[in-house]
Amino acid sequence: MTDFADLDPAAFGRLHGQASHNILETITMIERYRLDIRTVTMGISLLSCIRPTVEDTATAIYDKIVRYARNLVPVCEGIEQELGIPIVNKRISVTPIGFLATALDANPLALAKALDRAAKEVGVNFIGGYSALVDKGATPGERRLINSIPEALSTTEVVCGSINVGSSRAGINMNAVKRAGHIVKECAEASAEDNAMACAKLVIFANSVGDNPFMAGAYHGVEEADVVINVGVSGPGVVDRGVGSLEGATCNDIAEAVKRAAFKITRSGQLVGAMASQRLGVPFGIVDLSLAPTAELGDSVAHILEHMGLEQVGTHGTTAALALLNDAVKKGGLMACSRVGGLSGSFIPVSEDRGMIDAVQSQGLTIDKLEAMTAICSVGLDMLAIPGDTPAETISGIIADEAAIGVMNHKTTAVRIIPVPGAQVGDTVDFGGLLGYAPIMPVHEASSAAFVNRGGYIPAPVHGFRN
Numbered sequence: 217m218t219d220f221a222d223l224d225p226a227a228f229g230r231l232h233g234q235a236s237h238n239i240l241e242t243i244t245m246i247e248r249y250r251l252d253i254r255t256v257t258m259g260i261s262l263l264s265c266i267r268p269t270v271e272d273t274a275t276a277i278y279d280k281i282v283r284y285a286r287n288l289v290p291v292c293e294g295i296e297q298e299l300g301i302p303i304v305n306k307r308i309s310v311t312p313i314g315f316l317a318t319a320l321d322a323n324p325l326a327l328a329k330a331l332d333r334a335a336k337e338v339g340v341n342f343i344g345g346y347s348a349l350v351d352k353g354a355t356p357g358e359r360r361l362i363n364s365i366p367e368a369l370s371t372t373e374v375v376c377g378s379i380n381v382g383s384s385r386a387g388i389n390m391n392a393v394k395r396a397g398h399i400v401k402e403c404a405e406a407s408a409e410d411n412a413m414a415c416a417k418l419v420i421f422a423n424s425v426g427d428n429p430f431m432a433g434a435y436h437g438v439e440e441a442d443v444v445i446n447v448g449v450s451g452p453g454v455v456d457r458g459v460g461s462l463e464g465a466t467c468n469d470i471a472e473a474v475k476r477a478a479f480k481i482t483r484s485g486q487l488v489g490a491m492a493s494q495r496l497g498v499p500f501g502i503v504d505l506s507l508a509p510t511a512e513l514g515d516s517v518a519h520i521l522e523h524m525g526l527e528q529v530g531t532h533g534t535t536a537a538l539a540l541l542n543d544a545v546k547k548g549g550l551m552a553c554s555r556v557g558g559l560s561g562s563f564i565p566v567s568e569d570r571g572m573i574d575a576v577q578s579q580g581l582t583i584d585k586l587e588a589m590t591a592i593c594s595v596g597l598d599m600l601a602i603p604g605d606t607p608a609e610t611i612s613g614i615i616a617d618e619a620a621i622g623v624m625n626h627k628t629t630a631v632r633i634i635p636v637p638g639a640q641v642g643d644t645v646d647f648g649g650l651l652g653y654a655p656i657m658p659v660h661e662a663s664s665a666a667f668v669n670r671g672g673y674i675p676a677p678v679h680g681f682r683n
Contacts (some may be wrong), residue, residue: 257429277416314348318357344434346377382422395439422622478548505549518571530581567654613664
């Protein structure tokens with residue numbers, strides 16, 4: 217630690233000036249460029265909650281979540297006030313409930329209700345983990361959980377779920393893919409009066425990860441400690457500011473600017489995570505480096521890509537620009553934090569990104585182009601609204617395509633798609649709050665039903681067998 221008494225006045229002045237500059241820069245990032253911490257997520261293992269009956273298991277789940285997470289929101293609010301950095305969401309992730317359902321010969325819906333009650337009791341925004349990992353097959357309990365998802369997500373307020381249908385080691389479970397398409401449709405119908413909101417709380421994954429702090433796909437992996445704190449950062453506005461001031465710069469210069477911005481954002485996330493960990497007495501897990509946009513002006517990943525030189529996101533060169541951005545975000549973040557995990561990249565949710573919305577509405581951005589972008593971005597097809605009469609098999613085909621990208625490229629991919637009942641191409645649907653609004657996007661009319669209905673498994677790629 218520096219002993220300021222030993223510094224000459226000039227040296228002290230330089231240090232004081234540097235500290236003042238850093239403080240002012242952080243204030244500017246918060247006030248003008250929408251720097252925030254997207255989420256502090258507490259992961260809680262529920263394996264110890266299994267009891268002989270579903271009712272007793274539900275009670276144990278409620279008690280453990282409330283016991284561990286009672287102070288999560290107050291602690292985060294205290295950190296917000298102390299640092300002046302907004303923490304947009306306080307969340308909980310739990311052990312995939314499919315594991316618990318396997319031990320119980322009963323409908324797991326009571327477990328979803330317990331999650332919802334506990335989350336409301338402690339005041340978090342969402343709780344994730346009503347999930348099944350079935351990339352290599354499903355137990356009877358996991359099948360019961362998957363079948364209960366439409367009712368569970370439509371009758372609870374803050375519970376989120378996911379299904380992992382593929383992995384680079386196991387391949388793609390096409391039986392699960394087929395069922396997932398129908399589950400998405402059933403979720404839409406079950407929440408038709410609420411713009412199919414249940415679909416916005418469901419993600420279909422390939423290569424899902426157990427330390428992801430972002431909803432709707434967060435769950436607490438069985439390889440994790442009993443309880444941990446994970447942090448998800450944000451900051452597209454901060455990155456956009458750095459890129460937007462580089463007119464005429466080379467791609468090398470843009471990459472360096474993005475790395476510097478990502479470094480600062482990640483430092484903020486690590487600080488918040490360390491403080492939350494210490495004050496809650498819970499181990500610090502990871503910082504997820506993902507750039508997570510919102511529908512607010514100035515908080516768009518699409519606008520970053522456009523400031524790189526694209527007239528509009530979706531045009532030729534978009535995937536290359538996104539590759540530059542994604543790589544630079546990861547490199548900058550890795551230099552700032554030794555505890556990096558989750559998804560870590562750039563989210564491209566349509567409804568949550570003003571630039572993406574504008575590109576879709578002008579017909580410059582299609583599902584096909586978004587699919588190409590997901591080959592190198594953080595997750596996958598996220599918050600897409602499509603016509604309500606889209607067949608379940610078409611949705612399954614979209615899921616299969618994304619799973620193939622993830623499995624073949626050893627990366628996490630996902631689909632969060634919303635067939636809005638009664639909506640047609642050209643309509644717009646408002647999901648409210650952080651989820652934003654979305655134009656209804658067209659899907660291909662040619663059927664993929666015969667392929668999807670074959671079922672079975674798409675084998676793992678040969679390069680998946682690494683040991």
